[in-house]
Amino acid sequence: MKKNNLFLSFLLIAFISFSFVSCSDDDDNTQTVDPVDPAPTELELKKVENLHAPNDVIDYATGQVIEEKPFNYFSFEEGGLVDESANWDIAFKGTTIITNSGISGDGSAMAVVLDGIFNEVLEAPEDADFREDTEAELAVPKGGGNGWYNYNPQSHQITPIPGKVIVIKTDAGKYAKMEILSYYKDNPATIDETSESAYYTFNYKYQTGDSKSLK
Template identity: 45%
Template sequence: MLKSTLTKSVFLFLVICLAAACKKEETLVPVLETKTFSNLYAPQTGGQGQPVGGDFIKFSFLHGTTVTDDSWDVAFRGATILVNGGTLIGIADEPIRTGIGAISIVTNSLDAVKEVPESSTFKQDGANTYAIPTGSDNGWYNYNSTTNLITPLAGKVFVVKTHDGKYAKFEIISYYKDAPTSPDATSLSRYYTFRYVYQPDGTAF
């Protein structure tokens, strides 16, 4: 009788512990980390009146690095940024869109963007249309024709619906190698440094 009672007690204890462990596991919230990616080199050919070309450099927020397959979320060439969603724009050497990605541009600081915006604010690439508009003061940068320098627009955060329907947010820190505080004519351009947060499960940052 005593042995039976002890067996039942041990069994009940194990059940309670297992239930508590499962509940604890269910309530765990993944910690989101703000990361910096430095010196993503995005060269182009042509420009200054000549046809622009060259491969786009693809980046995956899941992997946290550049990729060459279809798992990319955004892609860079010169000052142009594409998203892996929508259709072809109609420019030379652009990658085929294989994902469901889109971008919403938010005016705020990266840390202050806590939630994914309304779905109606998200844009995809399309014929002659960029999710992140090109040109000075239109999308992510200002171009100074006197100094010939590109400066990221302050307070521009890009919330990305990734190629597979997850979310990320990023802000561009610099367009020059090693992100100099005050770039000049000697600074090497087309080297992106940006901060980002990847959200693998949910819509909160």
């Protein structure tokens, strides 16, 4: 019995002291009136449909480029295509996506391809994780199974790799995330011989403020 009493009193003391600590915590909180970083509001989900970015015309027998096509430059700030001279962030041609930096442009846009679900990427990664386009590798790597898409050598179909989220640090130093949904016109559920290729459909969220939040 005595032991039990001792145990109970110990519990009581522990409880009281815990309450004290909690109270003082509350006191601290009430003093900070304006939080520096407010709970981030959810960004608007935007969708780009059928961004047409045809590839160069190539003679596959010789590998020679017959007709060169231009890149299509995209600005997250503008929410659409812009001129090459403007402050573009990324650009599309065929399956190639370049960023406005390194070997691809004079700007300072960078990108990184993350593994994950679009809705679960809530914050841009550390700046050190972003990459410029280099000779060895683009920030969004080229090639089937390598960057953002899979290539099926039998059907020659291009399909986005599931679970790839491209996070971009824009030329203006803001952050955006995007998920490519389709490479074919009107995002068809099944791709067949009639599907027209080089039409990008993608979701993105753009953080207009100086925050890394991509919620």
